[in-house]
Amino acid sequence: xxxxxxxxxxxxxxxxxxxxxxxxxxLVRDERRESRRLQFSGGGVRTLDVRTLSGSxxxxxxxxxxxxxxxxxxxxxxxxxxxxxxxxxxxxxxxAQGATVAITLRxxxxxxxxxxxWHRGPAWWDRRRFSSSTELTIQVPRDVRVxxxxxxxxxxxVTGVTGDFDVSNVNGKxxxxxxxxxxxxxxxxxxxxxxxASSPRSESRFKTVNGTIAATxxxxxxxxxxxxxxxGGLFTDFETTALPVEAERAERAGRPRYVYRQxxxxxxxxxxxxxxxxxxxxxxxxxxQRAAR
Numbered sequence: 001x002x003x004x005x006x007x008x009x010x011x012x013x014x015x016x017x018x019x020x021x022x023x024x025x026x027l028v029r030d031e032r033r034e035s036r037r038l039q040f041s042g043g044g045v046r047t048l049d050v051r052t053l054s055g056s057x058x059x060x061x062x063x064x065x066x067x068x069x070x071x072x073x074x075x076x077x078x079x080x081x082x083x084x085x086x087x088x089x090x091x092x093x094x095x096a097q098g099a100t101v102a103i104t105l106r107x108x109x110x111x112x113x114x115x116x117x118w119h120r121g122p123a124w125w126d127r128r129r130f131s132s133s134t135e136l137t138i139q140v141p142r143d144v145r146v147x148x149x150x151x152x153x154x155x156x157x158v159t160g161v162t163g164d165f166d167v168s169n170v171n172g173k174x175x176x177x178x179x180x181x182x183x184x185x186x187x188x189x190x191x192x193x194x195x196x197a198s199s200p201r202s203e204s205r206f207k208t209v210n211g212t213i214a215a216t217x218x219x220x221x222x223x224x225x226x227x228x229x230x231x232g233g234l235f236t237d238f239e240t241t242a243l244p245v246e247a248e249r250a251e252r253a254g255r256p257r258y259v260y261r262q263x264x265x266x267x268x269x270x271x272x273x274x275x276x277x278x279x280x281x282x283x284x285x286x287x288x289q290r291a292a293r
Contacts, residue, residue: 027076027077027078028076028077028078028079028080028082028083029074029075029076029083030074030075030080030083030084030087031072031073031074031075031087032072032073032087032090033070033071033072033073034069034070034071034073034092035068035069035070035071036068036069036071036092036094037066037067037068037069038066038067038069038094038095038096038101039065039066039067039096040065040066040067040096040098040099040100040101040141041096041098041099042098042099043098043099044098044099044100045099045145045163046099046100046101046141046143046144046145046163047099047100047101047144047145047146047147048067048100048101048103048138048140048144048145048146048147048148049100049101049102049103049147050102050103050104050136050138050146050147050148050149051102051103051104051105051112051113051114051115051149051150052104052105052112052113052134052136052149052150052153053105053107053112053113053150053151053152054132054133054134054150054151054152054153055073055105055133055134055135055136055150055152055153055154056133056135056136056150056153056154056155056156056157056172057136057138057148057150057153057156057157058135058136058137058138058155058156058157058159059138059139059140059146059148059157059158059159059161060138060139060140060158060159060160060161061139061140061141061142061143061144061158061159061160061161061162061178062139062140062141062142062160063141063142064139064140064141065141066141067096067101067103067138067139067140068138068139068140069094069103069136069137069138070136070137070138071092071105071134071135071136071137072134072135073087073090073092073132073133073134073135074132074133074134074135075087075090075130075131075132076130076131076132077129077130077131078129082129082130083130085130086130086131086132087132089107089108089132090105090106090107090132090134091105091106091107091108092104092105092134093105093106103136103138105134105136107132113149113150113151113168114149114168133152133154140161142160142161142162142163143161143162143163144161144163145163145164145165145181146158146161146163146164146165146166146167147165147166147167148165148166148167148168149168150168150169150170150172151169151170151171152170152171152172153169153170153171153172154172154173155172155173155174155175156168156169156172156173156174156175156187157174157175157176157177158175158176158177158179159176159177159178160177160178161178161179161180161181162179162180162181162197162198163181164181164182164183165179165181165182165183165184165185166183166184167183167184167185167186168184168186168187169186169187169188169190170187170188170189171187171188171189171190172187172189172190173187173190173191173192173193173211174186174187174190174191174192174193174194174208175192175193175194176192176193176194176195176196177193177194177195178195178196178197179194179195179196179197180196180197180198181200181201182200182201182202182203182204182275183200183204183205184204184205184206184207185205185206185207186205186206186207186208187207187208187209187211188208188209188210189208189209189210189211190208190210190211191208191211191212191213191214191284192206192207192208192211192212192213192214192215193214193215194206194213194214194215194216195215195216195291196215196216196217196218197218198218199217199218199220199221199222199223199274200223200275200277201275202275203275203276203277203278204275204276204277204278205277205278205280206277206278206279206280207278207279207280207281208280208281208282208284209281209282209283210281210282210283210284211281211283211284212232212281212284212285212286212287213279213280213281213284213285213286213287214285214287214289215277215279215287215288215289216289216290216291217238217288217289217290217291218290218291219290219291219293220271221238221270221271221290222270222271222272222273222274223269223270223271223273223274223275223276223277224243224267224268224269224270224273224274224275224276224277225240225267225268225269225270225276225277225278225279225288226265226266226267226276226277226278226279226280227265227266227267227268227279227280227286227288228265228266228278228279228280228281228286229280229281229282229283229284229285229286230281230282230283231282231283231284232281232283232284232285232286233285233286234266234285234286235285235286235287235288236268236270236287236288236289236290237288237289237290238270238288238290239270240268240269240270241268241269242267242268242269243267243268243269244267245265245266245267
């Protein structure tokens with residue numbers, strides 16, 4: 001087997017139907033299914049890097065040794081020809097480069113999430129006349145490090161992964177379950193749900209604008225918590241000790257004096273303290289919960 005064959009051990013591409021189905025609204029729909037299997041090689045921390053613009057990402061850690069990817073691209077348009085064009089425009093790139101497996105979904109070769117800012121797009125009369133999304137389902141060794149990035153993700157979820165994480169969404173929620181690493185989970189319009197099998201080892205951040213943040217940690221959690229919301233409440237069932245919050249110096253007022261104010265933060269210590277865990281939302285609650293056992 002060649003080196004290329006070892007890196008990409010299996011590629012399965014489902015044939016696209018000649019004509020899609022018609023929805024109740026009179027729109028034509030069709031889909032394409034792809035499966036790929038990629039292997040890590042070389043030294044370094046094994047890392048999964050996934051980037052897309054539209055569609056959910058679901059990553060599950062297990063006892064496997066490689067990355068198993070299933071992708072379903074769905075397109076909806078007014079006619080069969082436009083649907084076929086939409087399916088052709090969505091390009092799935094999957095590559096194993098040493099300790100990193102990179103999976104990228106591009107639309108007509110344009111930049112995707114986490115790359116340079118995507119351009120404004122064509123003029124109105126040249127706009128694309130279909131909607132599309134790609135659902136990515138990925139199985140990985142449970143000790144990998146994951147970096148996931150999407151814009152219209154509905155849900156980005158990671159389950160049973162013990163490595164560190166960097167998960168980013170914009171219009172959709174983030175769900176982490178059975179985690180054991182440290183990292184960052186952010187979105188804009190959506191909630192964040194996180195549960196940990198063991199406490200984060202180092203500083204971690206959970207941030208959204210419109211949504212509730214709910215995180216569950218082991219009963220022996222030892223950490224410093226920084227909590228913030230504007231329209232919502234802060235809740236925890238851990239025993240905590242209040243920590244001082246540094247005041248912010250505002251601009252000089254009309255009189256020759258400075259006005260100090262706090263930044264709207266609440267800081268507390270759980271147990272003996274430890275890594276700083278930040279939970280930040282504008283519109284929503286922050287709930288820090290203790291695992292049942």
